[in-house]
Amino acid sequence: MTDPAEADAPPPVPVLREPRDGVPEPLTGPDRLDALVAGLRGGEGPVALEAERASGYRYSQRAYLVQLRRSGVGTALIDPIALPDLSGVGEALDGAEWILHAASQDLPCLAEVGMRPSRLFDTELAGRLLGDERVALGTMVEKHLGVGLEKGHSAADWSTRPLPYDWLIYAALDVELLVALRDVLAERLAEAGKTEWAQQEFEAVRLAPPHPPRTDPWRRTSGIHKLRTRRQLALVRGLWRARDAYAAERDIAPGRVLPDFAIVEAARNAPATPAALTALPVFGGPRQRRRLDTWFGALDEARRLPDDELPPVTMPAGEGMPSSSRWRERDPEAAARLVAARAVVAALADEHTVLAQNLLASDVVRQLCWRPPGEFTPDAVAARLAELGARPWQVTLTAGPLGAALQSAAESD
Secondary structure (H helix, E strand, C coil): CCCHHHHHCCCCCCEECCCCCCCCCCECCHHHHHHHHHHHHCCEEEEEEEEECCECCECCCCCCEEEEEEECCEEEEECCCCCCCCHHHHHHCCCCEEEECCHHHHHHHHHHCCCCCCEEEEHHHHHHHCCCCCCCHHHHHHHHHCCEECCCCCCCCCCCCCCCHHHHHHHHHHHHCHHHHHHHHHHHHHHCCCHHHHHHHHHHHHHCCCCCCCCCHHHHCCCHHHCCCHHHHHHHHHHHHHHHHHHHHHCCCHHHHCCHHHHHHHHHHCCCCHHHHHCCCCCCCHHHHHCHHHHHHHHHHHHCCCHHHCCCCCCCCCCCCCCHHHHHHHCHHHHHHHHHHHHHHHHHHHHHCCCHHHHCCHHHHHHHHHCCCCCCCHHHHHHHHHHCCCCHHHHHHHHHHHHHHHHHHHHHC
C-alpha cells in the first residue's frame, strides 16, 4: 500500500551531472586561445562567466580557472596560469552582457587577467532583489529552473595541476545554465517592477573600485577578544605581520602557515624563550620548528617595544566608526538612531520583498546614524545616503522614512 505522504511528495528534481556537450579540455596554449577568441567574436548574445580561485589555500586571490559559455561557441575552460593574459578574450566580448553569479567575487581576479565587462547581469544579486534568502547557484537553479546541479568542489584547491576530471565537470556546470537562469530572473524582475533596481545594482558592482586596505587588519585575528593588554596586542600584531609576510612570499593562505588560535595563545602566554614557545600548541610541530626563529623573533621584537609604541586596546575615537555594540556607551543618541533606522529598513524590506541588506547596506545604515546630516528632512537624508554610496532606487525608497525615524529618535531623547 502506498504511503499517503509519499504519494503527495513532489517528484524528485532531475540532476544535471555532466554538461550536455561534454567536458572541454582546459586551454593552455596560445593557438587554442586564439581560436577561441575568433569564435567569441562571431558568437551571439550574452556570455556566462565564472572563475575559480584557491581561497583557503593560496595567499593571492588570482584566478586559477576561467569558465565561459556563449551561444555559437559552447563552453570553454581556460587555464590562466598557462595563459595569464586574457585581454583578447575581454576584447572579443566587448559590448556583450556578462552573466556571473556573485560577480563581486570574480570581477577582481578577471580584471587581473585583462577581462572587464561593459555590461553585467549578476544572478545572485537578482535573486536577492527578488527576496530569495538562499542564493547559492545550485539552489537558485533548482528553484527557478527545476534542475539540480552536481556540485561539491567550490572549496577545492584550484591551483592543483592537473585538475581532476570531476572538478572540470563542476567548473563546466557552473556556466551551463547561467543564461537560462538569467532569462528567468530578468522576467521575474520585470514582473516585480525591479528591473531598474537591478540595473543600478549591477552597474554599481561593475564599477566598484578595489577595496581599500583595512586599518590594522591584524585586529581581525580570530580570538583576539580574549586578550586584555596592549602588550598582548603588540605580540599579536608582531606575529600576525610575520605570518603575513611569510605567506605572501610563498603564496600560501595565512591560516595554513599558522592558525589564528596559535597566534592568540602565544600572545596570551608571552613565551620568554624559544623553548617556551615550542611548548605551546602548534609551535612544537616540525613545520613550526623550522620557522621558530621567525616566530620567536617577531614576539621578542614586540616584547621590547616601549610603551608609547604599543597599540591601543581599542581604536581611538575619530579613527573610525566603532562597533555598534559599543554605541550605547560611546554615543547613546547614535545608538537610538540606529535602532530606529534598522526597524525602518526591516519594515521596508518586508514590504518590497527584498533582503534588508540589499535594500540598504548595513554599513550605510550605520554610517548614516553615526554621522547623520544636520537636519532630518528627506532631502538632507537623501543627500547623505547618496554620499555614502546608496543607489538612486534605494534613496527613493528609504530617505523619507529614515528621516522621520531619525527625527522621532531625536525627539524622544
